[in-house]
Amino acid sequence: MSLPTRVTLAIGQLREQQQTPLCAYVYDLVALEQHVRHMRETLPANCELFYAAKANPEAPILRTLVPLVDGFEAASGGELRWLYEQCPGHSLIFGGPGKLDSELEIAMDYRISAFHVESLTELRNLARIASRRRQRAPVMLRLNLKLAEAPDSRLVMGGKPTPFGLDEDALDEALKLLRDEPWLELQGLHFHVLSHQLDVAAHLRLIRSYCRTFSQLCAEHGLQLPLLNVGGGMGINYQDPQNSFDWTTFCQGLKALIAEEGMGDTRIRFEIGRFISAACGYYLMQVLDIKRSHGQYFAIGRGGTHHFRTPAAQGHNHPFVVIRGQQPAQLQNQPVTLVGQLCTPKDVLASQQTVTALAIDDLLVFTLAGAYAWNISHRDFLMHEPPQMLFLTT
Numbered sequence: 380m381s382l383p384t385r386v387t388l389a390i391g392q393l394r395e396q397q398q399t400p401l402c403a404y405v406y407d408l409v410a411l412e413q414h415v416r417h418m419r420e421t422l423p424a425n426c427e428l429f430y431a432a433k434a435n436p437e438a439p440i441l442r443t444l445v446p447l448v449d450g451f452e453a454a455s456g457g458e459l460r461w462l463y464e465q466c467p468g469h470s471l472i473f474g475g476p477g478k479l480d481s482e483l484e485i486a487m488d489y490r491i492s493a494f495h496v497e498s499l500t501e502l503r504n505l506a507r508i509a510s511r512r513r514q515r516a517p518v519m520l521r522l523n524l525k526l527a528e529a530p531d532s533r534l535v536m537g538g539k540p541t542p543f544g545l546d547e548d549a550l551d552e553a554l555k556l557l558r559d560e561p562w563l564e565l566q567g568l569h570f571h572v573l574s575h576q577l578d579v580a581a582h583l584r585l586i587r588s589y590c591r592t593f594s595q596l597c598a599e600h601g602l603q604l605p606l607l608n609v610g611g612g613m614g615i616n617y618q619d620p621q622n623s624f625d626w627t628t629f630c631q632g633l634k635a636l637i638a639e640e641g642m643g644d645t646r647i648r649f650e651i652g653r654f655i656s657a658a659c660g661y662y663l664m665q666v667l668d669i670k671r672s673h674g675q676y677f678a679i680g681r682g683g684t685h686h687f688r689t690p691a692a693q694g695h696n697h698p699f700v701v702i703r704g705q706q707p708a709q710l711q712n713q714p715v716t717l718v719g720q721l722c723t724p725k726d727v728l729a730s731q732q733t734v735t736a737l738a739i740d741d742l743l744v745f746t747l748a749g750a751y752a753w754n755i756s757h758r759d760f761l762m763h764e765p766p767q768m769l770f771l772t773t
C-alpha cells in the first residue's frame with residue numbers, strides 16, 4: 380500500500396516543521412472532492428446524495444462537500460446547529476431517536492427539508508409543535524421493516540428489534556395522525572438498516588425490497604409519496620481496501636432496478652457517511668518507543684485510541700503505512716503491536732503486524748481514518764494533547 384504523493388509531501392513538511400514527536404490527522408480534501416464528484420455523477424438521475432455528518436463533521440470536510448451533495452443529514456440538535464452554521468442555505472434533514480422538543484423547535488426554526496420520525500411519540504410531539512407554530516413540518520416516516528432476507532453486516536439497525544424507526548404495524552396509527560394534523564406533511568418513507576455493506580448484489584436486493592415495500596404501502600394506503608430515503612451503509616473494507624463497496628457497479632445495478640421497479644418518478648435519497656469520508660483521512664503517530672514484552676514487540680506511538688478509536692470500535696487491525704525516519708531499523712520483518720500512550724491494554728491500533736523495518740522516530744500512518752475516527756474518540760481520557768489537524772486543498 381502506498382500513500383498519495385500529496386499526502387507524503389505534506390507529512391514530510393509537517394515532520395520538518397515539528398519540534399516534538401508528530402501526532403496528526405491529515406485530510407486530503409482534493410481526493411474527497413474527486414471521490415464525491417464521481418459518486419454524484421454515477422448516480423441515476425432521480426437519486427439524491429446527502430452526507431451523514433456523523434461520519435465526520437469537520438468544517439473543511441463539510442465545506443468541500445457543499446457544492447457536491449444535495450444536502451446533509453444531522454442526527455442531533457448539535458449536529459443540526461453545526462450544519463446550519465457551516466452549510467448555510469443547504470438542505471438539512473434530521474434523524475435519530477429521542478429528539479428533544481427543543482431540538483424539534485430548532486429544526487423548525489431552520490426550516491429543514493425533512494424530519495425523520497422515529498416513533499409515534501415523536502410524531503405527536505412534532506404535530507404539537509408544528510400546530511402551535513402554525514408552520515408546516517415535512518415528515519419522513521422511518522420504518523423498521525420485517526425483511527425477507529436478514530441483513531448480514533456487523534452493524535444492523537433494522538429488520539430486528541431496535542430503537543430505530545416504527546414497526547409496520549404502527550403505520551396505520553401514524554398515518555391517521557398525519558391525516559388529522561394539517562401542519563404535518565408526509566413526504567415519504569425512510570429505511571436504513573445497516574452499515575458496513577461490502578456486497579453490491581446484497582445491497583441492491585435490499586434496495587429492491589425497500590422499493591417494493593414503498594410501492595406496496597403507497598398502494599395499500601392510497602398515498603402518493605414523492606420521496607424514498609434508502610439510508611447509507613456502503614462499506615469500507617479495512618483489511619482489503621481495493622475490495623470496498625463497488626460504487627460504479629452498484630449504480631449500474633441501481634439504474635436497472637429503478638426501471639424494473641417503476642421507481643423513475645420517485646426521488647430516491649441516499650444519506651451516506653463512511654463511504655464518503657473514510658478514504659480522505661490519515662492518522663499519524665510518530666514512534667516514541669519500541670520494546671519487547673514477554674516475547675512480543677510493541678511500538679508505542681504518540682497518540683492512540685483516544686484520538687483514533689476506529690480500530691477499537693471495529694475490533695480490527697487498522698491498515699497502516701510506515702514512513703521511515705533516520706534511525707537504523709530496530710525491527711526487521713517482525714510482527715509488532717502498534718499501541719498508543721494510554722495506560723490501558725485496550726489502546727491497540729493494530730496487533731502483531733509484520734513490518735519490513737521499524738525504528739523509533741518512524742511515522743505510522745493509518746489510512747482510511749476519515750470516518751467515525753476523531754469524532755467518536757474519548758478524546759479527554761488522560762488529558763493528552765489533541766492531534767494536529769491538517770487539511771490539504773492542493
Ligand SMILES: Cc1ncc(COP(=O)(O)O)c(C=O)c1O
Nearest residue numbers: 431571574611612613651652653
Ligand atoms: C439513519 C442513518 N443514516 C445514515 C447513516 C450513515 O451510515 P454509513 O456511515 O454507514 O453510510 C447512519 C449511520 O449510523 C444512520 O444511522
